[in-house]
Amino acid sequence: MLFDCGRGTLQRLYQLKVNLQDARYLFLTHLHADHSTGIPDLWLTPPVFASRGFGRSDALQVYGPVGTDHMMHHLQEAYSADVTAMTGADYIQGAGYQLLSEELxxxxxxxxxxxxxxxxxxxxxxxxxxxxxxxxxxxxxxxxxxxxxxxxxxxxxxxxxxxxxxxxxxxxxxxxxxxxxxxxxxxxxxxxxxxxxxxxxxxxxxxxxxxxxxxxxxxxxxxxxxxxxxxxxxxxxxxxxxxxxxxxxxxxxxxx
Ligand SMILES: [Zn+2]
Structure with missing residues (x-):
């Protein structure tokens, strides 16, 4: 699990050799940008590598304050071209592209x-x-x-x-x-x-x-x-x- 996701979070997890499958629950303290701009990277990069034994093969589950559902919905809108393309490829596991949210x-x-x-x-x-x-x-x-x-x-x-x-x-x-x-x-x-x-x-x-x-x-x-x-x-x-x-x-x- 992960608490907040500012810029560079995914690189830091990689440096720490964290199994990204274990970083599939994200808890947001608040919605300021310096705590949330790393979310698209955390959401969309690990599924690309899921079939190669690292990365994330399950949904990213985000818990955050009121406004989190709105943010996650619009991130999905913003990246719909990538998600549609990647999940359309046979050799990419699609499950990791799910972005689920729950407000606290x-x-x-x-x-x-x-x-x-x-x-x-x-x-x-x-x-x-x-x-x-x-x-x-x-x-x-x-x-x-x-x-x-x-x-x-x-x-x-x-x-x-x-x-x-x-x-x-x-x-x-x-x-x-x-x-x-x-x-x-x-x-x-x-x-x-x-x-x-x-x-x-x-x-x-x-x-x-x-x-x-x-x-x-x-x-x-x-x-x-x-x-x-x-x-x-x-x-x-x-x-x-x-x-x-x-x-x-x-x-x-x-x-x-
Ligand atoms: Zn703040």
Missing amino acids: AEGVVYQRNGVTVSAFLVEHVNITPAYGFKVEYDGRVVVLSGDTTYCENLIKHAEGADLLIHEVAMVPENLTEISEHIRGVLGWHTTPEQAAKIFTRAKPKLAVYTHLALFLGATEEELINRTQRNYAGALEVGYDLARFEVGRERGVLLQR
Whole structure:
């Protein structure tokens, strides 16, 4: 399963050697373009290779907020020439070209093979609704914030998680002049100070930053410093292709 699908997602999955048959359930936190422009690639490229043992031979199932059905319907319209041509070829398996969608409400959205995925509302200000996700398996819990500003509902759902993957946005602290544009965008996201408060209250075993919106020269070093002023727990800054092990005994490790 996959959570959000921004640009380059398929290339990253390939680099990680993920079996694309395992990436056939896509959960969208919200419909901003930077979380969804990778969808046509994820949908249409893997079926081409299905008969050669990699790729995807089943439908892509997308779960997302209201508006997801509309987006998936129009993607199918947009790519109808390709889908008609490719599924018309005898040697291409057609099943992978199906694009199914289901719109979310808060609560359990997926339950299979012991894995439960639940959606909860967050506050992304610029676009509504926006969701975070809680993934549970064998007593272990991973929570993804999606894009959000400080959100009480997220703290409620993230309490005691093994791994909390949270977004962040910041400008350097000593900056006095911030444009209206940057100030506006910061209001849709979570500052390091807000994140520290969230982590302190939710108490995950490990908090990890993702979606690093570091504006106007802000650095990861400052991000960590400002977070640790008010948060004493385990903290990592995420990076592309990072892997985590959510183990029962070893706890949560960042594998480098
Ligand atoms: Zn967003």
